[in-house]
Amino acid sequence: MMSRETSFSPGSSLYRPPAQFFRGCLGRFATGVAVVTFDAAAKRHGLTVNSFTAVSMDPPLVLVSIQRTVKSHDLLAGRPFAVNVLGAEQEALAMNFAGRPTPEGAPTWVEGGHAPRLGGVLSWFDCTPWAAYDGGDHTLFLGEVREFDYRSGDALGFVNGQFSTIHESAQGHESLF
Numbered sequence: 001m002m003s004r005e006t007s008f009s010p011g012s013s014l015y016r017p018p019a020q021f022f023r024g025c026l027g028r029f030a031t032g033v034a035v036v037t038f039d040a041a042a043k044r045h046g047l048t049v050n051s052f053t054a055v056s057m058d059p060p061l062v063l064v065s066i067q068r069t070v071k072s073h074d075l076l077a078g079r080p081f082a083v084n085v086l087g088a089e090q091e092a093l094a095m096n097f098a099g100r101p102t103p104e105g106a107p108t109w110v111e112g113g114h115a116p117r118l119g120g121v122l123s124w125f126d127c128t129p130w131a132a133y134d135g136g137d138h139t140l141f142l143g144e145v146r147e148f149d150y151r152s153g154d155a156l157g158f159v160n161g162q163f164s165t166i167h168e169s170a171q172g173h174e175s176l177f
Contacts, residue, residue: 030159032166035084035097036064038115040075046107046118047072048098050158051138052083060145062125065138073139080114080128081143087122088154088165113147123150 008015031050038045051065062083066073086094096105108119112126127143134140155166 027160030157030164030166033086033094033156033158033163034064035086035093035118035121036066036076036081037084037117038076038079038081040072040079044109044116045072045075046097048094052085055142060148061130061142062127062145064141064143065135066141067138069137076141077132077139078129080126081141082112082115082117082127083125083143084118084121085123085150086156087120087151088156090121090156091163093118094156094163122153122155124148 032052034049034052035046036049036052047066047070049064049066053063055061055063064081064083066076092102092105093107094105095102096107110117110119112124114126114128117124117126125143125145126147127145130142130144132139132141152168154168157164157166
C-alpha cells in the first residue's frame with residue numbers, strides 16, 4: 001500500500017523514496033534516549049539507541065534493537081550490557097556515543113555488577129544476555145536485568161529527528177504503592 005506522499009513519480013522534485021517516508025513515519029513516535037554500554041576485547045564500548053523497551057517483569061527482561069551495520073554490533077553478542085537512560089541535560093553524552101564526541105560529552109564510567117555503566121544517568125539496567133533474535137537489518141538483544149536504579153529528573157527524548165525534553169511528572173507510579 002502506498003501513501004499519497006510516495007505517489008509522486010521518481011522524476012518529480014516532490015518524489016521521496018518509500019524508505020525515507022517509512023523512517024519519517026517512525027520518527028513521529030517519541031522515544032527516550034539510552035546508551036548501551038559493555039566491555040569487549042579489552043575495550044569499553046557504548047552506543048546511543050532509541051529502540052529500548054521492557055519485555056517482561058518476571059523474569060525482568062529488556063530489549064535493545066541494534067542495527068547490524070553498527071561497528072560494535074557483533075561485539076555485543078553474548079556479552080553483559082547496561083542500558084543507561086539519559087536525562088534531558090545529557091544530549092552531549094548521547095552525541096558522544098552516536099559518533100560525534102565533544103569535551104562536554106565525555107563519559108563518567110561506573111563499574112557495574114555485570115557491565116560498565118555511565119554515571120549520572122536518569123536510570124540504568126545492568127543486564128546479562130538472555131537471547132538475540134533476527135530483526136531484519138537489526139538484531140534484537142534481550143537482557144535479563146540483574147540490578148537497576150533511577151533518579152529524579154526530566155528525560156532526554158527524541159522525536160522528528162531532534163532531541164526534546166520529556167518532563168518528569170509531579171508524581172510517579174511509586175505514589176500508588
